[in-house]
Amino acid sequence: MIKTLMGSIREYKRDSFLSPFFVMLEVVMEVLIPLLMAKIIDEGVxxxxxxxxxxxGVILIVLTLCALAFGIISSRFSASASAGFAKNIRKDMFSNIQKFSFSNIDKFSAASLVTRVSTDVVNVQIAYESIIRVAIRCPLLLIFSLVMAMSVNFQLSLIFMAAIPILGIxxxxxxxxxxPIFQRVYKVYDRLNNVVRENIRGIRVVKSFVRSEEENRKFQEVSQEIYNDYTKAEKIMxxxxxxxxxxxxxxxxxISWFSANLIVSNVMTxxxxxxxxxxLMQILTSLMILAQIFTMLTIAQASGDRIVEVLGEKSNLNSGTLSIETVPDGSIEFENVSFSYQEDSDKLSLRNINLMIxxxxxxxxxxxxxxxxxTLVQLIPRLYDVTSGVLRVGGIDVREYDLSLLRNNVAMVLQKNELFSGTIKENLRWxxxxxxxSELERVCKLAQAHDFISALPDGYETVIEQGGSNVSGGQKQRLCIARALLKKPKILILDDSTSAVDTKTDAMLRQAFKExxxxxxxxxxxQRISSVQDADRIIVLxxxxxxxxxxxxxxxxxxxxxxxIVQSQTKGAKVDETE
Incomplete structure (x- = not known):
């Protein structure tokens, strides 16, 4: 874990080194101050x-100011190093997540990934700042103070030597x-974040079904579980x-007892x-702070393990080794293709698919x-890989293509359409x-989206709110289709992505595609027969x-x-006409 996390320090190695260096100078100043005070009392007072x-006194003031200056400089370097370290971890995690296949993403819930990139990274950041400053300062102060105490009176310093192992045990x-309790807590945190995320995303459904009390109960149950575990852990700590x-x-x-006898005997001043x-106070304060740091590191270790899980996860989809520069055409061939989400031949979602398109x-x-x-169409752009068999695009096994090349030539509009915060133009230019x-207008006309965009007050500069909540389902689908067409793909996949548009608009879309x-x-x-009956061929799964x-x-x-299917939908249409 430590080796993996340390790889994210990179350009902040200098700050990470200078912080403990100035801490060491600060500690040297601090351990000299008591010795100087003893001399002032014995030789001066x-x-x-x-x-x-x-x-x-002048020397004492200089040492104190130096200790203060070194402490401030060390704090600045530790703050810079820890913040930069956290920034790099987030960057590394996010970059790795972008490489995940769908099966990798399925391994982690969205709520868990958000927790790891946010809360867990903050815990590690705080721990790292403590390590390069406080965790260096306390052992140094303990060791230097112990050495100085031994130089003052070796017999009394043995009291410290006896106390340290007791505290250590x-x-x-x-x-x-x-x-183990802290490790369990963060798994429950994932569940808590998932409850919050689901509730916020589906707030309209929650309110329409009057399920607020039930959602509150779910939240309170998970929150209470976190409270119970945290309380148990904190009681131990x-x-x-x-x-x-x-x-x-x-x-x-x-020390007071033995020192009094030594002073009376003129053995000690x-x-x-x-x-x-x-x-004594420096040594024991150092131990006390170390105990607090150990508490923090205990929490941070659980977070670090979760971060390393994400950093260590490797995509099971790799680009092909052949130097293929273009996708020859949009032909698609399935040859004895089977697929399982669990990579289990006994739990196949697709079985022995043979197709030539x-x-x-x-x-x-x-x-x-x-x-x-x-599932069938998600195999084409390699969102998942086939479990067995061969899938070819343009006559070439999809596993031989560079992933970016293949996906740039396969445009897919998913069932769950996603628009991102920004203007319509910015969304389309994905x-x-x-x-x-002019190209934006062309694809929007093709996707039957130009008219409703033009009717908006700001037209193509209209800002899309988070999740596309300020456009209707049908409008969102047409914008996503236009965005896909802008790629000029050799293969266009519409995964039930016209379900929210009316039949007239659906027919206009198909006619535009054809022409x-x-x-x-x-x-x-x-799902509608009318959407596919004019197709060249139809697959019934x-x-x-x-x-x-x-x-x-x-x-x-x-x-x-x-x-x-035809009879059920035709019968429904006839009933509607009668009514």
Whole structure:
């Protein structure tokens, strides 16, 4: 884990080194101050030597100012290093997530990824800042103070030596018991974020079904679980305080007792006693702060493990090794293709698919819910890889293409259309960032979107709100189709992406596709027979296999499933006309 995370330090190595360097100088100044104070007491105050007091006082002020300056400089470097470290981790995580295939994304929930990129990174950032400053300062202060205490009085310093292992054992037991609880807490955090995310995204549904109380209950249950775990962990960690206080008070009493006897025997001076007590406080304060840091590191370790999971996840889709520069055409061939989301041959979503689709054809795809229509088309741009068999585009196995080349030639409008915050122009230019205004208008006319865009107050400069909440479902679908057309693809896939438009607009879209992009292979998944009956051929899927493949007329004669769909929709249309 540490090695992986340290790879994100990069350009902040200098700051990460300078912070502990100035911390070390700060500690040197701090451990010299008690020794100097002891000399002021013994040589100046006791002997009433004002010149000595003034001279040593100036040196004491200089040391104090130096300690302050070194501390400020160290803090600046640690803040820069930790913030930069966190920035790089976020960048590395986000970049790696962008490379994920759909199966990689399925492994992590969206809520979990958001938590890891935000909350977990903040925990690691705070821990890193503590490591390069406080976690360096405390051991150094402990060691230097112990050395100085031994130089003042070796016998009394043995009290410190006895206290350190007692505290160490106590800290180990506390951390070993609390660590598993913190790891569990962050898994529950993922569930909490998922509840919040679902509720916010579906707030209209929640309110329309009057489910606010139920959603509140779900949130409270998860929140209570986090509270219970955190409380349990914090109760264990709270033992740190009493353990530290007991050690501090015991050491103070022992040093005071033995020092009093030594002072009476003239073996030790009052100044040396003062310095010993100061070193005692420095040592035990360092241990106390280290205990708090261990608590923080315990939490950060759980976060670090979760971050490394994302950084270490490798996409199972890799670009081909052949130097193919273009996709020859939009022909598609499935040869004995089977597919499973779990990569389990006993749990296949598609079975033995054999298809030959010619360049420029319009292919309709129809079937019942769960017949794997979307799964079939998602294999074409390699959103998933086939489990067995071969899928060819332009006569070449899709696994041999560079992923970017293949996907730039396959435009896909998914079932769940997504628009992003920004203007309509900015959303459209996802298809081609260099497209001219006239080109934008052309594809929008082709997608039957130009008229409603022109009717908006700001036209193509209209700002789309988050998730496209200020446009209707049909408008969103047409904008997404226009965005896909802007890629000038060799293959256009519409995955039930005209379901929210009326039948007239749907017919106009199909007519425009036929006239304007005759050389583009078009695959149209639809629930309405009217959307696919004019296609060159239609695929009927059933339970992950091909039931029939042919024209509308051919399927009426040979496919019972197709006939039943046609009859049910035709009967419904006749009833509507009667009414």
């Amino acid at each position: 006791v002997k009433q030597n004002m010149n000595y007091i003034m001279r040593m 106590g800290l180990f037991l506390i951390i070993s018991r609390s660590q 709270a033992i740190n305080g009493p353990l530290m206080q007991f050690t501090v008070y015991t050491c103070t009493l022992l 009052t100044g040396e006693l003062t310095s010993m007590i100061t070193y 010619h360049n420029g054809e319009t292919i309709g795809i129809i079937g019942g819910t769960g017949s794997s229509k979307s 298809g081609d960032e260099n497209a001219s205004d 304007e992009i005759p050389d583009t292979t078009k695959l149209i998944i639809a 059933d339970a992950g296999g091909i039931n029939s493949f042919g024209t509308h007329e051919e399927l009426l004669g040979k496919s019972q499933i197709y006939r039943e």
